[in-house]
Amino acid sequence: MRVKQKALVLIVIMLIFAGVIAACTADIKSMQNEATSTIEEEMGLIKVTVDRVVDGDTVDFIKDGEVVRVRLIGIDAPEIGEPGGTEATAFLADLLPEGDYAYLDIGDPAEDRFGRTRAYVWLAWQDTGTSSSSMANEILLRAGHARVLTINPEGWEGLFETSEEEARDAGRGIWGLE
Numbered sequence: 001m002r003v004k005q006k007a008l009v010l011i012v013i014m015l016i017f018a019g020v021i022a023a024c025t026a027d028i029k030s031m032q033n034e035a036t037s038t039i040e041e042e043m044g045l046i047k048v049t050v051d052r053v054v055d056g057d058t059v060d061f062i063k064d065g066e067v068v069r070v071r072l073i074g075i076d077a078p079e080i081g082e083p084g085g086t087e088a089t090a091f092l093a094d095l096l097p098e099g100d101y102a103y104l105d106i107g108d109p110a111e112d113r114f115g116r117t118r119a120y121v122w123l124a125w126q127d128t129g130t131s132s133s134s135m136a137n138e139i140l141l142r143a144g145h146a147r148v149l150t151i152n153p154e155g156w157e158g159l160f161e162t163s164e165e166e167a168r169d170a171g172r173g174i175w176g177l178e
Contacts, residue, residue, distance in 0.1 A: 045103035045122065050096045055080050056088025056145055058116065059096055061104070071116040072137045073107045074160050076149035084174035088145035091173075095136050100124060102136070107154055120156070138163050144173020 048061035048068065056077025061068050077092070078085035096102060107118035121136040140146040141160055144167035148160045168175040 045105055047101055047103055050098055050100050050102060052098055053089060053093040053096060056085060056092055056140065059092065059121065061102070069116045070104060070119050070121065071112050071114075072140070072146075073118050073120055073154065074149060074156055075137050075140055075146035077140060077146040078174060083177050084145065087173065088140065091143060091145045092136065092140060095123065095139060096121070142167055142172075144168070144170070144175045147174070 046063065048063045051060040051062050051067055053059050054069070056079075057072045057075050059070050059072070061070055077088040080086060080089055101124045103122040103124065104117070105120040105122065107120070110117060112118050123134045123136060123139075135156075137146075138156070138159055141148065141163040146164075148157070148164045150157055150160075167173055
């Protein structure tokens with residue numbers, strides 16, 4: 001009888017422990033959602049869902065049920081058909097898989113001459129595997145899949161130039177083709 005009582009007590013303790021862990025996990029998820037909402041509001045970011053990657057510096061996102069074509073600010077990736085173009089497109093597609101969400105920091109001016117929304121694209125709290133940044137624009141530069149393009153500079157030029165230089169010095173991406 002004693003063994004059965006001990007087993008019963010152990011089961012009850014395990015159930016209580018599991019309940020406490022479940023409650024803590026729910027609280028943590030709630031706090032993460034609140035923190036994300038606060039960060040979005042404070043930084044003026046717009047949450048979007050990835051529809052498809054068009055090329056190495058252009059992505060279609062879905063916002064409020066509408067497709068929004070976005071040109072990443074401050075970079076120029078090779079076009080598909082140019083050396084490195086297919087690789088840049090594939091790299092960006094790996095960073096921004098279809099159906100994932102991301103955050104847009106819209107530029108000024110908000111559109112380029114082709115009517116695309118200009119934005120810095122922030123990844124949705126994931127490990128990028130390539131740098132400490134979670135901005136897709138900068139990650140493409142650091143990986144060597146784009147060059148710095150400063151048509152309308154908005155404050156990230158220093159970081160972008162450093163990232164490009166590191167990729168060039170290491171011969172990554174397009175810099176390994178030259």
